[in-house]
Amino acid sequence: MKIAVFGGAFNPIHYGHLQLSHEFAKRLKLDKVMLIPSSTPPHKLYADMAPGKDRLEMCRLSVEGDPLFLVSDIEIERAGASFTADTLDKLTELYPNARWYLITGADMFLTLGTWHRFDDIARMAILCTAPRDDIESAKLREYAAVLEKRGAKCMIEDIPKTDISSTKIRRLIAAGKDIDGFVPTAVKDYIYENSLYKNVIDSTENADAQFIEIIRGRLTPYRFRHSIAVAEQAKHLALLYGADPKKAYTAGIFHDIMKDEPKAALLQMLSDFGIILNNAQMASPCCWHAIAGAEFVRNILKIGDDDIINAVRYHTTARAGMSPLEKTIFIADFTSLDRDYPDIDEMRRRAEFGSEVAMEYALSYTIRELLNKSAVILPDAIDAYNEIIALKQKESDNYAATKPPQK
Ligand SMILES: [Fe+2]
Ligand SMILES: [Fe+2]
Known part of the structure; x- marks a missing residue:
């Protein structure tokens, strides 16, 4: 048959x-x-x-x-x-x-x-x-x-x-x-x-509920809980960092959407999306889920918001010139309620204080960890770190310039 x-x-x-x-x-x-x-x-x-x-x-x-x-x-x-x-x-x-x-x-x-x-x-x-x-x-x-x-x-x-x-x-x-x-x-x-389709609802209204169902179907229970915790933390941090809390929640839901896919599937997906990884990215499998996730959100789920897509894309490496939303997701991923690592209390304290101090701490932590493991450090992470340090130096120079001349 x-x-x-x-x-x-x-x-x-x-x-x-x-x-x-x-x-x-x-x-x-x-x-x-x-x-x-x-x-x-x-x-x-x-x-x-x-x-x-x-x-x-x-x-x-x-x-x-x-x-x-x-x-x-x-x-x-x-x-x-x-x-x-x-x-x-x-x-x-x-x-x-x-x-x-x-x-x-x-x-x-x-x-x-x-x-x-x-x-x-x-x-x-x-x-x-x-x-x-x-x-x-x-x-x-x-x-x-x-x-x-x-x-x-x-x-x-x-x-x-x-x-x-x-x-x-x-x-x-x-x-x-x-x-x-x-x-x-x-x-x-x-x-x-049955009065169906009489009121066409605006697509943003209950979208998050549908997005949650989508990740529930793709992630392990552990990763699913983590994603919801990141979304909650992102909504909270967005208000402190000047990002849109609704978008932050959505980006939090999606940030690890590809994290439970096997490596071979991620590589296949990236090639289907026409993405060619450079040598450093190839040697850094932990960033694949972020790149594939961003493409999936853009091309398959048809989410047209570039800021949300970039927040997913750069949530592992960060990059120079991040938007408030991108920073929000990066830091939320470090500080969500489900997280537990030796520096978590200090990291959370800084997250409440401001995105720059939190970014500096998170990036130094990540870069140190990668060095200890002799792992590849992607240029985006270094660019992000350098940008923060350069800004700090400039601020301290400006501050020094405002001091009255010493007698
Ligand atoms: Fe991730
Ligand atoms: Fe995550």
Whole structure:
């Protein structure tokens, strides 16, 4: 039996999804297409997301009586961030004789190589997508060749696209306009009966709650607690250092998002993002999670705030010319409640006093530790340290210049 997994937010499901499924079924001679609404999609964030049970019900209603479809609650039931690899594990267990296909949108397809446990996904399923135009088609084929080198099997099908999208449907509903022709009648009735999508919420409102779910799905319990503790401490320090406490909290949540990935996965991810490490960075694996984390936050989670991205990027090394937010995260990582090391009390005392004294202490501590271990010291750390010392010298020279001349 050939079954395609078609996962997504389905927020809401529409005719575009159904047509695409039928086209794939026809071309790949699929026996079934399994719709799997996700709980919190790790790759995309919607603040105006209908509850899982409603999105699941709309999927069921939209395919009622159509023998091609199965609808699975596997990801909604699991809750938290949904990972395709975990879903495929479960499905291969439930249907041991099935041959699996994975249908993804073109955007998602272009990030597949960075997905959690990509190699397992590639082993378990044939990866399918449909481009929106010729340019995208070329891009997808090029990327598919890269994935195939890693053992994947890909199928790019030129299926004509409809211009229906879930975003468009939600906007129409919020504007009080009609959605006839975009979704099956049963789905439309369900949306109105349950008052879904009437108020489109601003995406910043409950974003942090979703971000927390994303890191919960990616980190060990230990690292998860640490990240929340850093976010809390960052919110507190932001007020002292003149940074935005909301952004500080968000950057704190994300700062170690890649910390529990194996080294090989981080290197693969960096190469997928087109990042070439220099020799010093190559010899300093403890900075990889920060570089990969920043790219992940920018490219996959689509967080467009450069200050947050840089705070993640430089939280291990620091750098010269850091913004108040970058300093906040760097120091919060040293002083969060879960931290325990010999100098912690002194470090916390300085953190309360001001970012410069705290940065100097933290950087000297780190540089000393690296020297003791004969480890590489990245130029960014040295630049940050030099900048602080130079500033201190200038301040003390200025102070000396204000003293009355000695008799
Ligand atoms: Fe870190
Ligand atoms: Fe950390």
